[in-house]
Amino acid sequence: MTMASRLAVMSEGKIVQIGSPGEVYEYPNSRFSAEFIGSTNLFEGRVVEDEPDHIFVESDDLEARMYVSHGVTGPLGMPVGISVRPERVHVSREKPGSKHNWARGVVTDIAYMGSYSLYHVRLPSGK
Template identity: 70%
Template sequence: MPPYRRPVNMMFQSYALFPHMTAQANVAFGLKQEGRPKAEIQERVASALELVQMSHLAKRKPQQLSGGQQQRVALARSLVKRPKLLLLDEPMSALDKQIRQRTQIELMDILDKVGVTCIMVTHDQEEAMVMADRLAVMTDGRIVQIGTPHEVYEYPNSRFCAEFIGSANLFAGTIVEDEADHIFVHSPELPKPLYVSHGVTGQLDMEVMISVRPERVAVTRQAPAQDYNWARGKVDNIAYRGGYTLYHVVLDSGKMVVANVSSLALTEMQAPTYDDEVFISWSPESGVVLTK
């Protein structure tokens, strides 16, 4: 017979509260179902509501609470049962952006205080980057990369991961020089060779993709002095985002490249406008080699 295994106390987090119950009653519901003593229920419910900063609204019903407040009550309802594992499924999807960002930080603090392991499923890449200690990227039911947010973002292991987490400029080419600490890649999309000095995998004459994040791309009015990793183009579109501006630059080859230019950088030069001729460039450390 197989050995006996003690079941893990797991809670699936649902944000649907019972509308006819107060916040306090919603949190207490699971404990009452377990037949816990009244004194224990009162103590644990009070502690859970205090943890999520909802003690002062304990007597209100869900319709009297904001979306973020309802989520905190629902979280308290799960945590009050002291699970070892908490599964969150799209926990912030119904919230406005500002409330979502604030709730993300609050949720991280709460989980850190109680020490519960949390698995969160989300399609919001930014949310995953902010909240996770480790990320697992999935496609077609398979995990294709696991790592810290920094590892997955800075060193994607495939084209899918490069494009799914954040955004990326991708250049197809062939390795023409292969050394231990760098490679040079010839791409028909660029007039200059691609020089990559880290994360190097591949061999001579191998066809690869080079990924360069938009924030790594510099936009200038003069041609760079370096003899690699640059091209000339024209500004096709501009998207102002407050702290930064996205420039869509069409190269002479017809390739579209996106550059994320900070407001500080734009104040230090005459900001390019539509149809202006510009040059894009990036450092050897900015490229990542993708073999698939």
């Protein structure tokens, strides 16, 4: 991805997504693209609120709603997948002040990787 200004993600001989490396990484259009380009945490959910510039998603795996502001729209109850990149996750002992985009869990393992640490967290749902 470091040499290309645009790339295409293919599955079974068909193009799944085309875009810049940043677009495909930050805004995958499918579960396949999200998993193919880098590590990610995936959650299944459903649209519970649809506004002009964002939606809210509820997931059985998460206590708080997920606020999604990038190009997603759909009817209430529509099933969606949420991809959360590991570098977007912040681990804290304190509950955040926000009403959305957080999860409670137990750290089960920490791997020191030099410039960063990789945390494995078990959610109350078991995921």
